[in-house]
Amino acid sequence: MKRENAARYYAAHADEVKQRKREKYWADHEKSLADQRRYRAREKWRRANGLPPQRLHRVTGTERKTNLAAAEAFFTRARTAEEITRLRNERGTPRYLIDQFERANARDRAAAHYAESVNRGDGRLEQQLRPTRAERKAMARADEEARMDAVAAAINDRLRTQPKAPARSMPVAGPQPPTASARPGRSR
Missing domain, CATH: 1.20.5 (Single alpha-helices involved in coiled-coils or other helix-helix interfaces)
Incomplete structure (x- = not known):
């Protein structure tokens, strides 16, 4: 009903709607450009990571109620023993993917905990980590x-002209006391 009314209004007032959109765009041109850049970057990231494009649309109240009822019926339905056996025997997620997922979750929880402690201002975690x-x-x-x-x-x-001498195996002794000269009267 709401979509039909909106389509009828747009058909009757298309020029006015387009003019309002143009005015809004030019009223804050820099914000519109920044929004476009964020959208393009997000969609590029989604494509690079193999995700489908984000397609959000508004849902009317009746559609929402219908969707919730269908989800409730699907998830609360009692499964038969054959269905449970078939689901258990189907090829599951490989263990290495589950391990990766758990490690990523642990990292994300730690990062969120750290960010929360920093934002809280108490800095307890930051103080513990600070030397x-x-x-x-x-x-x-x-x-x-x-x-x-x-x-x-x-x-x-750079200054060495001779190859390095092999390391000595004997420890070097401290300075030796001066010995007496063989000739009297002369000392070196």
């Missing part, structure tokens, strides 16, 4: 030492 001042200093010191070691190794490799 302490001492840990930050230790990480910065370790990073700087690693950077300096890399620089020293690069300089050493």
Whole structure:
């Protein structure tokens, strides 16, 4: 009924409806362009991920009630033993897909929990993940030492003229005390 009335009105007032749409478009041209860009990006993403295009339409109250009644009848219907056996014997979803789905859900729940804690403002989760001042200093010191070691190794490799000597197996002793000279009066 509503669709029929809308179609009749549009047939009688097509020029006025088109003019109102044009005026609305040009009243906020940038917003209209941004909406178009978002729509195109969303549809491109859907196609790239193998999803059908999004096609939403309004449903009248009577259609909605009919659809809900049909869904209720389908999902609450008692199944016979043969139907249940047939459904169980049909080829199911592969285990690796179920595992992927469960991992993705766990990641999404963790991300939602984190976002919720950040938005809540209490920052408990963020505080737990944030390193302490001492840990930050230790990480910065370790990073700087690693950077300096890399620089020293690069300089050493560039300036080396002889191949590296094999590593010594004996530990190097500390400095030796000076020995007495064989000739008196002279020391080196």
